[in-house]
Every structure is written in C-alpha cells, then in structure tokens.
Amino acid sequence: xxxxxxxxCLWRAPTSVSGPALLRVQKYLPQAVQVDPADxxxxxxxxxxxxxxxxxxxxxxTLPYSALPSLSLDPVLAGLQQPYAYLCRNTVTEEFTDIxxxxxxxxxxxxAAVAASASLPRPGAVIPTAMAQWYCNPDARTAFENGxxxxxxxxPQADTQTGMSNLVLRASIGADAQYGTGWIMGxxxxxxxxxxxxxxxxxxxxxxxxTALRAQRAVDLCRQVxxxxxxxxxxxxxxxxxxxxxxxxxxxxxxRYRDLADLLDQAGKAGRARASLYxxxxxxxxxxxxxxxxxxxxxxxxx
Amino acid sequence: xxxxxxxxxxxxYDEPWADEFYADLLSKAPxxxxxxxxxxxxxxxxxxAEKAGAQWFIxxxxxxxxxxxxxxxxxxxxxxxxxxxxxxxxRNAVNGLSYxxxxxxxxxxxxxxxMRTHEAAPKxxxxxxxxxxxxxxxxxxxxxxxxxxxxxxxxxxETPLHGFRWGYRExxxxxxxxxxxxxGRGFMDHLTYPQLRRLRVCCSVGGHAPNGDWMIYGARLxxxxxxxxxxxxxxxxxxDWFNRLWTDTVLPRLNxxxxxxxxxxxxxxxxxxxxxxxxxxxxxxxxxxxxxxxPQAEVSRFVAEHIEEARSPSVVDAMGFMYLKGQYLPKxxxxxxxxxxVGTILxxxxxxxxxxxxxxLGQGGPVDLAAAQQNYEIxxxxxxxxxxxxxxxxxxxxxxPTPALTARIDALVDLSKERGFDPPxxxxxxxxxx
Numbered sequence: 001x002x003x004x005x006x007x008x009c010l011w012r013a014p015t016s017v018s019g020p021a022l023l024r025v026q027k028y029l030p031q032a033v034q035v036d037p038a039d040x041x042x043x044x045x046x047x048x049x050x051x052x053x054x055x056x057x058x059x060x061x062t063l064p065y066s067a068l069p070s071l072s073l074d075p076v077l078a079g080l081q082q083p084y085a086y087l088c089r090n091t092v093t094e095e096f097t098d099i100x101x102x103x104x105x106x107x108x109x110x111x112a113a114v115a116a117s118a119s120l121p122r123p124g125a126v127i128p129t130a131m132a133q134w135y136c137n138p139d140a141r142t143a144f145e146n147g148x149x150x151x152x153x154x155x156p157q158a159d160t161q162t163g164m165s166n167l168v169l170r171a172s173i174g175a176d177a178q179y180g181t182g183w184i185m186g187x188x189x190x191x192x193x194x195x196x197x198x199x200x201x202x203x204x205x206x207x208x209x210x211t212a213l214r215a216q217r218a219v220d221l222c223r224q225v226x227x228x229x230x231x232x233x234x235x236x237x238x239x240x241x242x243x244x245x246x247x248x249x250x251x252x253x254x255x256r257y258r259d260l261a262d263l264l265d266q267a268g269k270a271g272r273a274r275a276s277l278y279x280x281x282x283x284x285x286x287x288x289x290x291x292x293x294x295x296x297x298x299x300x301x302x303x
Numbered sequence: 304x305x306x307x308x309x310x311x312x313x314x315x316y317d318e319p320w321a322d323e324f325y326a327d328l329l330s331k332a333p334x335x336x337x338x339x340x341x342x343x344x345x346x347x348x349x350x351x352a353e354k355a356g357a358q359w360f361i362x363x364x365x366x367x368x369x370x371x372x373x374x375x376x377x378x379x380x381x382x383x384x385x386x387x388x389x390x391x392x393x394r395n396a397v398n399g400l401s402y403x404x405x406x407x408x409x410x411x412x413x414x415x416x417x418m419r420t421h422e423a424a425p426k427x428x429x430x431x432x433x434x435x436x437x438x439x440x441x442x443x444x445x446x447x448x449x450x451x452x453x454x455x456x457x458x459x460x461e462t463p464l465h466g467f468r469w470g471y472r473e474x475x476x477x478x479x480x481x482x483x484x485x486x487g488r489g490f491m492d493h494l495t496y497p498q499l500r501r502l503r504v505c506c507s508v509g510g511h512a513p514n515g516d517w518m519i520y521g522a523r524l525x526x527x528x529x530x531x532x533x534x535x536x537x538x539x540x541x542x543d544w545f546n547r548l549w550t551d552t553v554l555p556r557l558n559x560x561x562x563x564x565x566x567x568x569x570x571x572x573x574x575x576x577x578x579x580x581x582x583x584x585x586x587x588x589x590x591x592x593x594x595x596x597x598p599q600a601e602v603s604r605f606v607a608e609h610i611e612e613a614r615s616p617s618v619v620d621a622m623g624f625m626y627l628k629g630q631y632l633p634k635x636x637x638x639x640x641x642x643x644x645v646g647t648i649l650x651x652x653x654x655x656x657x658x659x660x661x662x663x664l665g666q667g668g669p670v671d672l673a674a675a676q677q678n679y680e681i682x683x684x685x686x687x688x689x690x691x692x693x694x695x696x697x698x699x700x701x702x703x704p705t706p707a708l709t710a711r712i713d714a715l716v717d718l719s720k721e722r723g724f725d726p727p728x729x730x731x732x733x734x735x736x737x
Contacts, residue, residue: 001677070684129650165609172605234605239596243507246500247400247610257648277641281648285613287452 004104005031005069008050012037012120013060021135024063032058043114047107054078055107057120059100062088063133068102074127076264076271081106083123086131087252090150092143092174092183094245095166096252098126099150100134125263128256128278140182140208141201147171147186148197155190158231162255167191168233171225173245176238181218182208184235188221191231257282304383306361307374309409311335312351315365316342316542319566320461328363331371335363344540345423348433352415359383359409366458366465367393367405373454378409385413386445386631388433392614393455397466397515398508399610400501403449404473405457414445421540429483431476431539446631448622451614459518460509462567464549466517470505472539474525477502479536486530488591497615502526504610506584506595511604514564516573520580523595527583530591616649623657627666636667652685659690663697672701683715688722691715695730 009032011025017034025032033050035042037060047055054073058064068086077084085101103123105113113120136150137143151170157163171187174180185207189200201208207217215235222235236244257278264275311332315321321339328335336354341347351362363369373391382389393405424430460466480493491499505522509515528534538544557579559572577597584595598606623642625632640661646654659678662671675697682690695715702708716730 067684070681128648168605169609232605234602236602236606237596237598239594240507240598240602240606242594243503243596244606244609247504247606247612250496250500251613251616277644277648280641280645281616281619284451284619284645285616285649287614 002054002073003069004056004071004073004102005029006052007054007056007073007104008052009033009056009058010035010043010046010110011058011060012043013058014038017060019138020063021060025058028064028066028069029056029058038118040114040118044111047111047114050107053107055105055110057083057103057105057110058132061135061138062100062102063091063135064102065131065133068131071131073104076267076274077125077127078104078106080125080267080271081109082125083109084125084127085123086127086129087256088132088134089130089249091133091135092137092147092177092180093170094173094249095170096128096130096249096256097134097150098122099136100132101126102132125260126256128252128260128281130252137177137179137183140179140214143179143182144186144189144201144204144208145197147174147183148190148200149186151187151190152197162253164231168231169244169248171222171231171233172236173241175215175218175236176241176245179214180241181211181214181235184218185214185221188218188225188233191225191229191233192221193229251285254282254286304359304378304380305374306376306378306409307332309359309361310355310357311361311363312355313337313363313365314347314351315339316347318365318461318465320458321365324365324368327368331369332374342542343422344433345419345421348410348415348418352410352412355412357412359411362408362410363455364405364457366461366469367407367455368458369407370454373407376452376454381633382448383409383411384631385411387411387448388414388445389448389450391450391452391454392612393457394453396456396458397460397512397518397607398504399607400504401453401610401612402497402501403447405455405459407455411445424537429479429536431472431479431536446621446625449614449618460512460514462564463514463517463562463569463571464545464567466514467521467549467553468542468545470518470521470523471525471528471545472521473505474502474522475529475536475539477505477522478526478529483536486533488530490530490591491593497612503593503595504606506587507598508603508606508610510577510598511600511607515603516576516580520576520583523580523583523587526587526591526593531586616646616651617653619649620646620651620653620657623654627657627661636661640667650685652682652687652690655679655682655685656687656690656693660693663693672697683718686722688719688724690719691722692719692724692726692730695719699731 009029011032011034013034014036033046035046074084083103083105085098085103087096087098088101090097136146151167154163154167158167171184171191174183185204189195207213218235222233225231225233261275261278264271313325313328313335315337325337338347338350338354341350352360378389389409390403390406392401392403394401418433419425420430420433459469477498478490480490482493485493506519506526509518529536557571557575559575560570561573562571581597584597587593587595619642623639623646626635626642627639643654643658655678659675659682661667662675662678676694679690679694695712698708699712712730
C-alpha cells in the first residue's frame with residue numbers, strides 16, 4: 001500500500017516563504033519540490049519530472065501534521081481520477097476547513113490544472129480528518145485578508161441555521177490566537193458588506209499595525225455588525241474564545257462525512273461500501289437527523 | 304421494540320416545578336408513572352424499577368422535558384438485554400452542553416436491582432454516579448450504550464437551590480479524575496477531554512439564564528471543595544447535607560432582595576453572588592491553575608446558543624469490542640468488524656488495533672498477518688498502548704529470530720509499558736542462536 005510519504009510532493013510556495021510552513025514541510029515532507037504557484041512553467045516542469053501517477057500538493061500556508069506522510073493513498077478516491085484532500089484546522093478559529101487542505105492529485109489532472117490557472121481548484125472530495133493547519137495569520141494584514149475572504153465565501157449559507165451559526169462564530173472567536181483580532185476585523189468587514197477587501201484593509205491600516213488598536217477595533221466592528229446586520233457577533237475575550245473553540249470544534253461536522261459519502265456513492269461497489277461507513281460515522285457522532293431541542297413549555301427557557 | 308412500548312417513570316424529589324413537568328410528560332406518554340420523594344439516587348431508581356414492574360423501564364428526571372419524537376424511536380433488539388443501559392443525551396437549557404446529565408435512559412430491571420451506587424455504595428467506595436460499566440465495586444457492571452440523538456432538554460436551574468445543587472454536583476463529578484485519588488493543582492491533566500471541556504463550560508456559562516449564576520457558583524465551589532483538601536466527595540449524594548449547606552452557609556452570606564425566582568420565594572443579592580462567584584473563580588485559577596471565564600450575560604447566551612456537542616466516537620469502538628467478545632451484546636464478528644471500520648474513519652487508534660487483532664487471530668475471517676502488522680503499525684503511530692505489545696507478539700511468533708528482531712520486540716514491549724499497558728504475560732521471545 002502506497003504511503004503519502006512515498007508520493008512526490010509539490011509544495012506550491014514562493015521562495016520567500018519562511019517560518020512554520022518551511023519548517024514543517026522540510027521536516028515531514030523532505031521529498032517536497034518547492035515551486036512558485038505563479039510560475040506555471042516551473043510547475044509543469046517539476047510535474048513532468050515526476051513519474052508516479054499521483055502527487056501530494058501542499059499550499060504555502062499549509063502546516064502539515066506529522067501523521068500526514070504515514071497515511072495510505074486512498075484506493076477508492078485515487079481510482080476516481082479526481083483530486084481529494086484532507087481537512088485543515090484554522091489557526092485562528094480552530095474550525096475544520098477545506099481551505100489549503102493537503103491534497104492528492106492525479107498527476108495528469110494536476111498538469112492540466114496548473115496550465116489552466118494559477119490557483120488550483122479545491123478538491124470536491126474531502127476526507128473528514130484534519131491533517132494540517134491552515135496558517136491564516138502569519139501577520140495582522142494576512143489574518144484580516146483571510147478573515148474577510150473566508151467569511152465572504154460562507155455568506156451564501158447565511159440563510160440556513162448552520163450557515164448563520166458558522167458565520168457568527170467565525171467573526172467572534174480568535175482573540176486568543178496570534179493576530180486573531182485582525183481576523184475578526186476582516187470577518188466583520190465581510191459581514192458588513194460595505195467595502196471590497198482591499199478598501200476595507202486600507203481603511204483599517206492604522207489599526208492593523210497596532211495590537212491595542214486592533215483589539216479595540218475588533219470590539220467596535222463586532223458592535224457595528226450587531227447594529228447594522230442580523231449577525232449577532234461578539235468579540236470574545238481570549239479565555240471565552242478558547243472555551244468556545246473547545247466546545248464547538250472538537251470534531252468535524254456531520255456534513256463533512258455526508259458530503260464525502262455522497263461522492264463515494266458514485267465510485268462503484270467499493271465506493272458505496274465506504275460511503276455507508278462514512279454515513280455511520282456521522283450518525284454515531286451527531287445522530288441521523290437534526291438535533292431536537294425541546295422548548296415547548298412556557299416555563300422552559302429555550303436556547 | 305418501540306420506546307412507546309416501554310413503561311416510563313418520572314423521578315422527582317423536591318422540585319417545585321415537578322408537577323408541571325410531569326403533566327408535560329403525561330401529555331406525551333399518557334401511561335407515565337411517577338416516583339416522588341424517595342431519598343437517595345440509588346433508592347429512587349430501585350423504586351422506579353418496582354413501580355414499572357417490567358423487564359425494562361425508562362426514567363425521566365424531574366428537570367427534563369422530553370420531545371414527543373422520542374416515543375417513536377425503535378430500539379435495536381440486541382441492545383435490550385439484562386446488562387445494557389441505553390441512553391440519549393439531554394441538552395442543557397442553561398449552558399448548551401449535551402451529555403449524560405439529564406439524559407433519558409432505558410434501564411434493565413436486573414441491572415438496577417443489582418447495583419449499589421450513590422448512598423447505597425459500600426462503605427469507603429467513591430460513588431457519585433451510576434457509573435454503568437465502570438465501577439465493579441458498586442456492582443454497576445453492564446454497559447451504557449449512548450445513542451447519538453437528542454430527545455430531551457434538561458432545566459437544572461429552575462430555583463436557586465436546585466441550580467446551586469446541580470452546579471456543585473457537576474463541579475465535583477466533572478473535576479474528579481478517573482483515578483479518584485488525585486486532587487489539587489494540575490487536576491485538569493487527569494481529566495478526559497470531554498470532562499474538561501464540560502467542566503469549563505459549567506463553571507463559566509449560564510449567567511444569562513434565570514438562576515444560572517447559582518449554577519455557576521455551585522460548580523465553582525464544587526471544584527474548589529474537590530481539590531483544595533480531602534473533603535469527602537460522597538457528601539454530594541446527601542441532599543440533607545446540601546440543605547444544611549444552603550440554609551446555614553450559602554444563603555446567609557448572599558442575603559438580599561435584588562434576585563428573585565419563579566418557583567421559590569428565596570431572594571438574594573445579585574451583585575454579591577456574582578462577586579462571591581468571581582472570587583471563587585479567581586482562587587481556582589490562582590491555586591489550581593484552571594482557567595474559568597465570567598462572560599457578560601449577552602456573551603453567555605451567545606456561547607450557550609452555539610455549543611453543539613457530538614457524542615464520543617469511542618462508543619463505536621467499545622460496541623465493536625462487545626460484539627467481538629459477545630460481552631453484553633451477541634457475539635458477531637462481522638458487526639464487530641464493521642464497527643471497527645467506522646472507528647478507523649473516526650481516527651480511533653483502538654479500532655485499528657482491534658482490526659489488527661482480528662486479522663492476527665483469524666477472528667471473523669482468515670488469519671492475515673501482513674494486514675495485521677500494517678494495522679498494528681497504524682495504531683502505534685496513533686499512540687495506541689496495546690498495539691506495540693500485540694505487534695511484538697506477532698513478530699515473535701512469525702519472524703525468523705535475529706538480534707535485530709529481539710531488540711525490536713523489546714522496544715515495542717517497552718513502548719506499551721510507557722503508554723500504560725504492562726500485561727503480566729511476557730511476549731514469547733524468539734530463540735536467537737547468534
């Protein structure tokens with residue numbers, strides 16, 4: 001059985017990358033070939049020099065876990081001739097995300113994808129196990145930008161209860177993380193929908209440069225979001241933020257298992273067998289249906 | 304069997320709202336019976352078993368409201384046996400947690416008859432829970448099957464006294480490590496992750512709800528009592544002791560008129576309660592190193608609204624093991640293997656180890672040593688404590704003896720020991736001639 005450590009690894013990171021990402025990739029994926037994601041020719045050249053059918057792809061802001069290399073290539077997903085990925089944990093909110101997840105690509109599909117666009121599409125198949133962190137907060141401005149983008153991306157789901165809850169949490173927690181208040185500011189701007197990310201960041205430039213100003217601005221922006229929108233967000237204190245992360249993001253949500261199961265249903269008999277295991281896994285953790293909260297009595301204080 | 308076909312017993316003791324909640328239960332389960340005023344949690348469950356007069360019965364606590372959909376649930380027949388308690392977690396209406404506290408449960412009469420827990424525990428035995436499947440000294444034995452759906456909401460703080468008592472009991476229970484003897488600074492390192500997570504929420508969240516501050520204060524005092532000194536934890540089984548603590552110590556300190564409660568004529572000083580509670584939190588933080596927060600009411604409500612707990616994935620592996628061994632559930636290696644396969648999806652090291660064991664020993668299929676070795680290796684990378692020992696056994700049985708193999712076997716056995724598994728039977732060593 002092929003381990004991911006045995007696969008060639010394309011590390012899509014500019015030469016300027018440093019810090020935790022560099023250390024983790026060097027330590028856990030020593031076979032990684034670093035290429036600039038903006039340089040299609042260099043990527044194609046690197047891929048053409050590889051001989052295996054599949055390639056492990058790591059983004060510049062991904063911090064792989066030590067367990068990643070020892071994972072086996074998933075035979076069913078690999079057989080689909082589509083890329084598949086693992087979840088990441090957001091370094092500010094600790095939520096499970098498919099942004100910057102370590103991905104396994106069929107090499108020929110990857111060659112076509114890098115030729116088509118500088119940014120790779122996110123794989124549709126995501127295994128609901130976190131195998132890396134999405135390092136979204138190396139500095140305050142990047143944290144702001146990522147908070148804005150990730151929140152904006154989720155906004156179409158605001159009309160569902162789960163989507164609304166995810167959005168509100170995304171803009172409320174993170175004060176305990178490095179530059180987490182920058183993330184909260186970016187998320188709040190996305191919820192306010194007044195400015196594009198570049199304009200918003202320019203407006204907040206002074207606050208982003210100062211720790212105390214950032215903390216105050218995060219509180220102010222949360223208040224503004226509460227006043228101007230339906231999103232009830234609060235800039236939680238570092239201790240409150242840690243508590244909520246522990247209580248809310250202990251395990252990947254059921255939808256992650258069910259989404260993968262739906263995809264596996266299309267992968268023949270072996271895929272359907274795996275799909276049923278993923279559905280069972282979701283059901284054992286979260287139940288089969290929606291959670292029911294009783295609030296039928298007047299004396300009861302519904303949540 | 305459908306839940307609706309099992310007798311339901313409502314358990315109340317001194318809750319002023321109990322008549323209302325019982326009426327609510329009767330509207331959903333018209334045949335529900337009631338046990339009221341029986342002192343002691345062991346005794347009242349035995350009284351419920353007698354009242355139900357059936358092989359199995361369902362208990363609903365006095366502070367719990369049940370969803371009508373619960374009565375449409377069908378229970379798999381193999382779960383209904385003499386030693387398994389089946390439970391569905393309840394959502395706490397004050398702090399948003401959902402776990403066994405306030406859960407609705409199906410009990411086998413024989414299990415209840417045999418257990419000696421809480422006030423009935425043998426002298427000197429710590430027992431503040433039914434501890435189904437965990438405590439042989441209290442004869443609980445059996446196994447608690449925790450099913451993932453939630454069909455009830457528990458309202459533990461309908462009066463100040465009940466909120467305080469609930470908080471104190473949970474503060475003790477959740478802050479008590481599995482090895483009961485450990486107390487003091489660093490106790491958090493001895494708790495399971497769900498215990499720690501729930502304890503922090505119990506000590507922090509609820510200030511937005513009526514009497515929620517009492518719940519939090521009780522939980523904080525419980526932690527303090529549990530870990531600063533050698534106080535007898537079994538006191539929390541004695542509701543007379545609680546009444547004395549409440550009347551003689553707690554209320555006089557917090558006397559006032561700003562706080563009122565719907566089901567009680569007690570009044571108190573809201574600010575004094577919060578100040579006292581925050582003082583206890585500070586002591587816990589300073590002297591025990593456990594971080595507690597005191598959010599404003601609106602933040603407390605926000606947190607409670609967004610907490611959603613999943614069930615522990617380890618239930619899957621535990622049930623697989625019971626199917627494999629025929630322990631409490633019918634022996635069924637095929638179902639066992641399926642449960643372990645689900646466990647691997649949930650990243651459980653124990654499930655990899657159990658699959659390896661099945662392949663190693665030819666349980667439920669032919670012996671497959673290569674696959675067994677691979678799964679042992681995965682379990683080892685996931686910090687399983689049994690897998691190194693079992694892999695050592697496999698290698699000793701199968702590989703040609705060499706000095707390198709002997710060294711590897713020794714290293715694996717040492718690894719198991721380091722992780723807390725040190726069986727009395729040593730691994731058979733391969734004979735090595737060089």
